[in-house]
Amino acid sequence: MAFKQDDPKSLGTKGKFILPKGVTSKDYLPNTLIVKFKKSEAKQINNIASSAKKELSANGVAIISLSKLFSFASKTTGIQSLGQSSTPDLSDLYIAKYEGNQPIVTVINALLKDEQILYAEPSYIYRTSFVPSDASFSLQTYFNRLQVTQAWDVLRDASSVIIGIVDSGSDLQHEDLASNIFLNMADPVNGIDDDKDGYIDNYLGWDFIGNSASTMIEDNNPDVTSDTTDHGVHVSGIASAVSNNAKGVASIAFNAKLMIIKVGADNNGRAIYKGYEGIKYAADHGAKIINCSWGGPGGGQFGQEMIDYAVAKGSLVIAAAGNESTEEPGYPAAYKGVFSVASVNNSDIKSSFSNYGYTVDISAPGSSIYNTLNGNKYGSQSGTSMSTPMVASAAALVKAKYPNYDGQQIGEVLRTTADPIDATNPIFANKLGRGRLNVFNALTQTTSSIRYQQINIADQSNGSRTAGNDLTLNFDLKSFLAPISGLTLSLSSTSQFVQILDPIITVGSMGTLETKNNIGPVRVKVLANAPQNHDVTFKLSYIGNGGNYTDAEFYTVTVNLDYLNITVNKVSTTLSSNGRVGFSKADAGGGLGFIYKDEPMLYEAALMIGKSATQVSNNARNEGNYSEDFGKLISAAKVSGSTAAFEGVATFSDEKATSPIGLKVKSRMLAYATAPDDKYVIVEYEITNTTSTALQGIYTGMFTDWDLDESSANATQYDAATKTAYAYARKNVGYPYAGVRLLSNSAPAAYYPMSYQLPGDPLADNKFTIAEKYQTLSSGIRTTSFGTTGNGYDIMYTIGSGPYNIPSNGSIAIAYAFISGDNLTDLLNSGNAALAKYLTVPNKPTDPNALKGFLLKQNYPNPAKALTNIPFNLAEKSATKLTVTNVAGKIIQTLVNETLNAGSYSIPFNLTKLTPGVYFYELRAGSYHKTLKLMVVK
Structure with a gap:
């Protein structure tokens, strides 16, 4: 019989649910979901149920009931049939019924944020x-x-x-x-x-x-x-x-x-x-x-x-x-x-x-x-x-x-x-x-029957099957009926965009119910003129028993994908053609996500570039969907002759935005294979102003949603000294850390953590409006820790920098390191290695915002109530001291007292214990010395 198998063009983790093509509200039961949980002991089922109810409640939905779909599933598990591995375990399937007016897609995606849930789907009606x-x-x-x-x-x-x-x-x-x-x-x-x-x-x-x-x-x-x-x-x-x-x-x-x-x-x-x-x-x-x-x-x-x-x-x-x-x-x-x-x-x-x-x-x-x-x-x-x-x-x-x-x-x-x-x-x-x-x-009639069970595809472009590259196909075959001898397999296609090299494989003899794995290889060249994301249907033809047995089946593969999978070091991720990191598609598809030690850690990483509270070009989530403001100009492609183990580039613009700023962006991703550079990738954006006038006050950043172990029990913190925003699991202390480090130094940093689980949060109403996105980009360091008490939250954050001024036809370059590590020390060390490596990367764009020389800048906001940021620039590596004094000249806090590398810094200063009034902050770096005034108000 024919074996239907999805083309492995999307290698992502559990992603955002979307209704299948052609499905409307008439095709599923209202307010009813089929939910499968991870394998759990019976005594833990009630806890899992409570977790699911909490996820729905956060989205304005009340569960009426959550009950096992098959109460007697355990009676029939473990039975095996000839040629099959094992019977699927159905004991963790549930029916969830709920009240509320949210679209079913919204309810399902709220559930999918719970790591205890493997999948949630409508209860479909068929005809x-x-x-x-x-x-x-x-x-x-x-x-x-x-x-x-x-x-x-x-x-x-x-x-x-x-x-x-x-x-x-x-x-x-x-x-x-x-x-x-x-x-x-x-x-x-x-x-x-x-x-x-x-x-x-x-x-x-x-x-x-x-x-x-x-x-x-x-x-x-x-x-x-x-x-x-x-x-x-x-x-x-x-x-x-x-x-x-x-x-x-x-x-x-x-x-x-x-x-x-x-x-x-x-x-x-x-x-x-x-x-x-x-x-x-x-x-x-x-x-x-x-x-x-x-x-x-x-x-x-x-x-x-x-x-x-x-x-x-x-x-x-x-x-x-x-x-x-x-x-x-x-x-x-x-x-x-x-x-x-x-x-x-x-x-x-x-x-x-x-x-x-x-x-x-x-x-x-x-x-x-x-x-x-x-x-x-x-x-x-x-x-x-x-x-x-x-x-x-x-x-x-x-x-x-x-x-x-x-x-x-x-x-x-x-x-x-x-x-x-x-x-x-x-x-x-x-x-x-x-x-x-x-x-x-x-x-x-007594016949033979050969069917493929799996087709394993390898290519020279990390899974993207790009034009001009060769694919290598190996086949797992099974013989279902009479024994066969002299079996050959041949591959063909009517597509004009591929060339099949060495199309015939000699398989030999196979007995009844025998399997043979990794038969091949067959090489297929994707021709240079292959369209983007082109589906190629291959015909697998079988001949055996002296020509008395002939058979065929078909398999479709998508080639020349517009994203590149990077798997050269200990983290695996994807370079897209639209600015996203980890995934090309909005529903966590079209890519690998971000994987370390076989753990999928990333749900979303989206680029945001803002000019005002009404003008932000981005591809982050919005009300019930995702913004898709960036249109591909040049697809992701691997750079030959790079000093990195992997270097890839792509170019896109913001022309698809409702109110485009007028930007062209070249993204570049670099990865290195050996320690200490094997636990990160560098992501660089060269942002060009394509308008005829200068752009003033531009902010840019990455909206990032890490899901570590149990996603609703995560925390995030910001390390100001290294400008690293990191996340970790609250319950599982041994789970790896993940984070993003801002490598650029030409504007103050921004860090804005969020969770839809908190009232008043920008994500609480599941909208994440343009104004809210701009708020997260332009508010500086909102806090330095989030979710660090109790079990934590399902956390997201924006990390970025600004403001930038971009002349007409001029460009700025912003770089980040996406990092993982076994613990915080490991992650920060990899971040340090990423900065050191980035400083040596050739062909970095020149940055008109880069400040030459030492400079202490005015704190922001000023006046301030609870928190302010003190920015400064160092022209070279220097012994640096930053202190705050009162009007009597008494030092009330030393914020920095160490040797720092050349670069731009923004140091957060907590004001909650200070009485209102005038204070002074002083920077000493090498021979440079400057003092400025700040105001504390209540």
């Missing part, structure tokens, strides 16, 4: 995949084309196989269904959970929804209540109508048992609310074939995890490709491990409604299919909903013949024995699966 027939549709037979009658001469009885029908329910008394309904003899109807599976009296199946989705009261009656909800009745008959009984219709598999799992409401037959819970129920209760004639645009980790669970228990999950006549992926059909079914008519031509694509595994008739309806009736319906149970019925027959095969092997038997139909569907070639179902072939 059954049928197209109602009208009176002009005539009855059509499909058995002949599928060679069903010939197959019955080989085998027709599948009474040992259970097909799970996860749908709107079924007609349990229908004359052509009743005898095939699976009965759970271990739990008769007596008001007791006899089999202790968590479902009382699930003798006939289970109803997860009940009458209405607004109440969702589960019960043990999966019977449909009206003709408007009989989608599942039609599906049931196609999968396993009672055959050879002189009534109604026949099915491909005789006597297969139908496990009815109702996941639709009595008052809405088209909506599927708890499809994935239904899949788990089917897998837990012995259904080795699971039919899902429904789907929609909402994917996510929860759905994939439920599929992984069913596959690991040996089940084959078969899903409808969808009825929108599109190549857009639908779920669950597009999930890895699902057997996806498209629809064709009786002439093997794609049905007009059927979806298609490389993730489809097989096609089957789905146009005007005559079968069971509610109330002992019959009629025709069309859709991939009808194609899917046809394949499920065939799968049951194959399972009956090969009882030791797991679900994946059953799917591969069906796929590899299908009749080819590309010739009759040339514009959909390779997008309707291997072909159209042939039941006789499935029972009589």
Whole structure:
């Protein structure tokens, strides 16, 4: 079967949630979330729940309930199936219900800030995949084309196989269904959970929804209540109508048992609310074939995890490709491990409604299919909903013949024995699966089947697959069916932007269920004219058994990415083409973040450049989204011949801003491989004024959100002597530190810590307006510590400098070091090494704001109440002393008394213990001596 696998173009950490393409509020349950926590002991669950409630409450949302999704999940964990690693652990999945008017995206992203939460998603609603027939549709037979009658001469009885029908329910008394309904003899109807599976009296199946989705009261009656909800009745008959009984219709598999799992409401037959819970129920209760004639645009980790669970228990999950006549992926059909079914008519031509694509595994008739309806009736319906149970019925027959095969092997038997139909569907070639179902072939042919499990891609540009570079592809392969000999793998593509070098690999022989890893390499050159972020689809072709086995599958890779991953030293991060550090995209995607010792530490690092409270060009968060003011001019590219282990540059402008300042920015990132320079990267911004007039009073800085260990229990402090803003975990004292050091010295520093958890904070209302961003840039040193008591907060901070004056067509250069360390001393030492290294970096832009000579400047603010900053510049390394005296000349505090390097300094001075009045501060550095006055007010 086809193995769907995401292209690894985004290597980021847990990021900002965005709704999948095509999903609207009609596609999920209101005020309901599916949440998965990190693995915890049972006694800690209440604590985790409280943490989640706190995160929601901070965003104006009140939790109504937080309850386990699967109370009996622990009963079925640890079961393994042939060819699978282990069953996913579902014991930490919860349903959260909440009150509040915040958008669901806002609520989810508040939850994702809690490090105890692995993921949070809407509870998606799916739609059954049928197209109602009208009176002009005539009855059509499909058995002949599928060679069903010939197959019955080989085998027709599948009474040992259970097909799970996860749908709107079924007609349990229908004359052509009743005898095939699976009965759970271990739990008769007596008001007791006899089999202790968590479902009382699930003798006939289970109803997860009940009458209405607004109440969702589960019960043990999966019977449909009206003709408007009989989608599942039609599906049931196609999968396993009672055959050879002189009534109604026949099915491909005789006597297969139908496990009815109702996941639709009595008052809405088209909506599927708890499809994935239904899949788990089917897998837990012995259904080795699971039919899902429904789907929609909402994917996510929860759905994939439920599929992984069913596959690991040996089940084959078969899903409808969808009825929108599109190549857009639908779920669950597009999930890895699902057997996806498209629809064709009786002439093997794609049905007009059927979806298609490389993730489809097989096609089957789905146009005007005559079968069971509610109330002992019959009629025709069309859709991939009808194609899917046809394949499920065939799968049951194959399972009956090969009882030791797991679900994946059953799917591969069906796929590899299908009749080819590309010739009759040339514009959909390779997008309707291997072909159209042939039941006789499935029972009589012995085939091999090779599928890739993983494709490992390495390149010369740290994962960015840039134009002009080579990719190296290695393949992990698995043989599912008959042994194969003389196997070769070849790679091809129709893209004009890649050249495949050495495209053929000799694999050799593989036995049944054997895996071979790291097969290769195949080299692929990304040509110099490749567009940015270009998707290349590769075809993997297999030939073996002397040419008697041929097969193929497809894989899409995005090349020439507009960001560069840096992995040359002990920290891993990403240079973007828009000023961000760590990630290119707003949702913490398109990059590595900032990783040290395998710990992802960064959620956001965004550039902000401000002129006034109404004019800040930036790409930091804002109200419910992110600003995207910087437009790419030249994509991130590696610099050749650099003295650094890595040097990359990119250029962008602020032309996308609502009120652009008129800036062009060249960003540069440098990394070094050896100690003491192996725990930081240097980020430099050369900011050019593109306007015809000088820019006065420009402030610039980085809005940075570190998430260390448990993100809501962090603290941040500012080391004034080194201009380093650092963060650390309050609870886990052994967790590494992370921080940003300002390396530039031509303007006073700014440090403004924040947390949305504090009332009155710039982030408290989740808006972070332009005025608030300017406030954090231009307020100097707000405080030197934040979150250092109790358990701390979910902290963010702005670190920057200013004001700067930039002449017309002139530039300034601002540099930072992004650092990590095992502890504070380690981090500060790496920061010192970063400054020393930066002073030797060639090709630094000249800075018109750099002051030549010694200078003591006026404190700011002045007059001041609680805190002021005293700025000064040193022309050269000097023994430096900065003191504060009262009007009587008595020294009341010595702020600096040490040897300092040349540069610009801004020393914070706490005034809270001083009485109002006049004071003086004096700077002595070498032969330089100057005194200025400051005013303290209350």
